[in-house]
Amino acid sequence: MTTVGIRGTFFDFVDDPWKHIGNEQAAARFHQDGLMIVTDGVIKAFGPYDKVAAAHPGVEVTHIKDRIILPGFIDGHIHLPQTRVLGAYGEQLLPWLQKSIYPEEIKYKDRNYAREGVKRFLDALLAAGTTTCQAFTSSSPVSTEELFEEASRRNMRVIAGLTGIDRNAPAEFIDTPENFYRDSKRLIAEYHNKGRNLYAITPRFAFGASPELLKACQRLKHEHPDCWVNTHISENPAECTGVLVEHPDCQDYLGVYEKFDLVGPKFSGGHGVYLSNNEFRRMSKKGAAVVFCPCSNLFLGSGLFRLGRATDPEHRVKMSFGTDVGGGNRFSMIAVLDDAYKVGMCNNTLLDGSIDPARKDLAEAERNKLSPYRGFWSVTLGGAEGLYIDDKLGNFEPGKEADFVALDPNAGQLAQPWHQSLVADGAGPQTVDEAANMLFAVMMVGDDRCVDETWVMGKRLYKKS
Ligand SMILES: [Zn+2]
Numbered sequence: 001m002t003t004v005g006i007r008g009t010f011f012d013f014v015d016d017p018w019k020h021i022g023n024e025q026a027a028a029r030f031h032q033d034g035l036m037i038v039t040d041g042v043i044k045a046f047g048p049y050d051k052v053a054a055a056h057p058g059v060e061v062t063h064i065k066d067r068i069i070l071p072g073f074i075d076g077h078i079h080l081p082q083t084r085v086l087g088a089y090g091e092q093l094l095p096w097l098q099k100s101i102y103p104e105e106i107k108y109k110d111r112n113y114a115r116e117g118v119k120r121f122l123d124a125l126l127a128a129g130t131t132t133c134q135a136f137t138s139s140s141p142v143s144t145e146e147l148f149e150e151a152s153r154r155n156m157r158v159i160a161g162l163t164g165i166d167r168n169a170p171a172e173f174i175d176t177p178e179n180f181y182r183d184s185k186r187l188i189a190e191y192h193n194k195g196r197n198l199y200a201i202t203p204r205f206a207f208g209a210s211p212e213l214l215k216a217c218q219r220l221k222h223e224h225p226d227c228w229v230n231t232h233i234s235e236n237p238a239e240c241t242g243v244l245v246e247h248p249d250c251q252d253y254l255g256v257y258e259k260f261d262l263v264g265p266k267f268s269g270g271h272g273v274y275l276s277n278n279e280f281r282r283m284s285k286k287g288a289a290v291v292f293c294p295c296s297n298l299f300l301g302s303g304l305f306r307l308g309r310a311t312d313p314e315h316r317v318k319m320s321f322g323t324d325v326g327g328g329n330r331f332s333m334i335a336v337l338d339d340a341y342k343v344g345m346c347n348n349t350l351l352d353g354s355i356d357p358a359r360k361d362l363a364e365a366e367r368n369k370l371s372p373y374r375g376f377w378s379v380t381l382g383g384a385e386g387l388y389i390d391d392k393l394g395n396f397e398p399g400k401e402a403d404f405v406a407l408d409p410n411a412g413q414l415a416q417p418w419h420q421s422l423v424a425d426g427a428g429p430q431t432v433d434e435a436a437n438m439l440f441a442v443m444m445v446g447d448d449r450c451v452d453e454t455w456v457m458g459k460r461l462y463k464k465s
Pocket residue numbers: 077078079232270324327
């Protein structure tokens with residue numbers, strides 16, 4: 001048994017800030033001088049330094065000074081085999097997939113290529129402060145195997161699965177429903193719940209899935225009900241139209257996944273830009289999650305996710321945030337918060353009555369504003385709830401896994417320290433509000449240079465050079 005202590009300034013969440021409108025700090029927890037005791041990677045105690053240190057004498061303590069320590073970021077939607085092709089120019093979703101994405105993903109049939117891709121992918125995540133992701137792989141099992149193997153070596157918690165597609169893609173990329181079922185079965189037996197690996201049954205999207213492929217997913221979920229289901233939903237207008245042509249008996253995009261019993265707890269649909277109010281309501285009832293990917297939605301021109309609608313208390317939808325690399329052009333969840341804030345502000349303008357008085361909805365307009373509480377909750381505890389892994393991680397509750405990121409609030413642009421000195425002097429944040437204000441400057445003025453150290457299961461895996 002190995003026990004270590006981490007001392008520093010800690011900021012995490014105990015509740016959803018959207019439930020505390022006007023008093024969001026009630027959802028957060030701040031220890032200006034805190035201590036976390038970690039035994040074999042799991043948090044044993046957490047609280048003010050004086051109190052926790054007195055109860056744990058003799059523990060070797062690492063003091064992380066002048067940083068704000070948060071739970072490791074959770075990327076709820078990312079594509080491993082697009083690591084090399086993020087930032088491809090000039091197309092919307094469907095032509096972008098054909099031109100830039102499928103040709104790259106085909107290369108992941110080659111084990112050596114996949115192995116290099118996985119290393120670069122996980123290195124990029126750690127450097128961005130991301131400790132857990134839910135990842136799409138490729139249509140070949142090789143990349144799924146390599147991802148789980150390398151994540152196990154690093155002891156990182158990942159959710160992933162063979163990514164099924166049997167239509168609307170190049171012949172050498174698609175697979176048959178029979179092969180997909182057989183390979184998924186084998187991968188579930190080999191990797192699900194082995195170490196920190198979790199398996200997601202992964203139909204890529206309804207536009208690339210025949211009814212037979214979705215039937216194979218339904219059978220897999222029925223035989224392995226504790227597995228996750230990860231896919232895309234309602235990302236782009238042409239895709240949404242195409243889905244209803246492929247599945248003419250379904251009333252809307254969500255209806256396709258409902259038809260095959262895939263929508264429920266542990267179901268994630270990436271994007272959801274064009275989900276109707278009715279679809280939000282059905283997802284909410286079923287406990288299904290949507291993953292908001294603003295960098296991607298802006299980069300591919302997909303549209304503005306209705307954050308204030310998804311968070312409507314009448315039909316609140318579980319939600320995590322994702323980069324969607326390579327539709328997203330950054331690995332950084334800080335960049336995701338930056339773009340999410342801007343999407344929210346555009347929605348705010350659309351709803352405040354200044355453009356169209358008939359659409360005025362001030363309550364929804366307000367819910368679109370991504371405060372630092374809402375933002376950092378969404379990429380930590382909220383993201384974990386969306387993925388149904390909040391029993392394992394997401395905040396610093398004893399019993400959870402000790403994955404965390406130490407942010408340097410003064411890093412980034414040259415003028416950042418001067419900017420932060422408006423909030424707090426050199427001694428750093430003294431109150432939860434000061435910490436939140438400094439974190440807002442991290443997400444809007446800073447960038448991934450603010451990620452100084454990333455720790456996984458109580459071990460430091462990344463330090464900024
Ligand atoms: Zn995606």
